[in-house]
Amino acid sequence: MESGQAYGKSLRTVKSCVGSTWCRFGVLDSVSMAINLELRYRGLRSPHKLKMGVSGCARECAEARGKDVGVIATSEGWNLYVGGNGGANPAHAQLLAGGLDDETLVKYIDRYFMYYIRTADRLQRTARWQEELDGGLEHVRQVVVEDSLGIADELEAAMAKHVGSYEDEWAATLKDPERLRRFRSFVNAPSRKMRPSSSSRNAARSVRPPTKRRAPS
Template sequence: MIAAVAEKYNLYTKITGGQRIDMFGARLEQLPEIWKELVDAGFESGQAYGKSLRTVKSCVGSTWCRFGVQDSVAMAIQLELRYRGLRSPHKLKMGVSGCARECAEARGKDVGVIATADGWNLYVGGNGGATPAHAQLLAKDLDDETLIKYIDRYFMYYIRTADRLQRTARWQEELDGGIKHVEDVVVKDTLGIAADLEAAMAKHVDTYIDEWADTLKDPERLRRFRSFVNAPDQKDDSITFVPDERGQMRPATAEEKAAAAQQPVLIGASIPLRSRDENEV
């Protein structure tokens, strides 16, 4: 279905570093049509457009890898289904590795989970980008239930106290006490708010909706998806694409747009001006 939609709408596609599939190049008015086809086929929105959970990257884990000590794929799926759509001060990325060899790069994520022979080690506050940071160990050798409970508390505490557009790594650095303070709140419950944080996450899980499936049912929201208010079916011709070297399309550069233009665009009329000497123009 993804391939069929990509071919029908001529979308540029690739597999992302976070193990998703990108489809680029859809026009604004095409989005409801595309999402209707995807939703009808059983897909749901991944909220890549929001400050929310993006990906839960995983290695193959104990199912196939001879070094794996836990089922990292099953845990990654469980975490993604739990935290999908969770709005936060900034985007959230997670990783689950099935052993200490760390093929899912969990310590480069906001929350990273690494399997041990006795359970899971939980790391928090990592990210890549221009100022990368390794996630720090918060708790070790956790069972599944305790792991999820601590992640619930960590995410909700971050959401409630971080500044807007502040990633978890920068938030932890600016907290008084740093990772020790996070441990006190999340693991030891020194502030006595653990139950409240868990309840807030449970409410998110219970009230989750697929935003695109919900939008398709709302004519008022669908009105937003058009390039021109007075011409809802008209596309924006200022957006142009050219074939890519791999046979897919990509946005045209300024030079390519100029070369493709048939003639210069003239705005208004040319008005001759005469000087005081009427023989000069």
């Protein structure tokens, strides 16, 4: 994952277990799903950090239910959990929909994230947002799964726009000398731009009011 996304109010690295490719208990390929989700939602600006996890079976080695969006494989398809977090005030993510195919899973996550981004307060994680929403999880389910507000297309279009316009801002900055000039490698690294020339330092001295010398006591 690109630099800068380890600390932004945006998607963090998506955690996955080893899934059906490497684990005898695995029901679905959690690694590929985690990579796809990370590539889709990377750089998505949001009211707070966004964490995701994908587990290949109900043993839950990726701790997906401790994330804002958790995905767990079952023999019927993917189960989608929402509104989890760790930290000082932990919350288990709740089941939003079960037995989903890949396409429906991504569609519901698109809608969920965009609805959260549009309605949550600044610095409000998904768990607290769901608690404070009128109707709580049931309301979220109606909006995301049943399209009760008639905004599903709009939410999906907003996410499609994000996915289509994503760029790694740090890589773009490295290629742009103008933007790069705003950064220094060390706080005390010499910078000709920051340091006034000797003539301007002399000019500043000449306008500085004289200071009185205190008599030695």
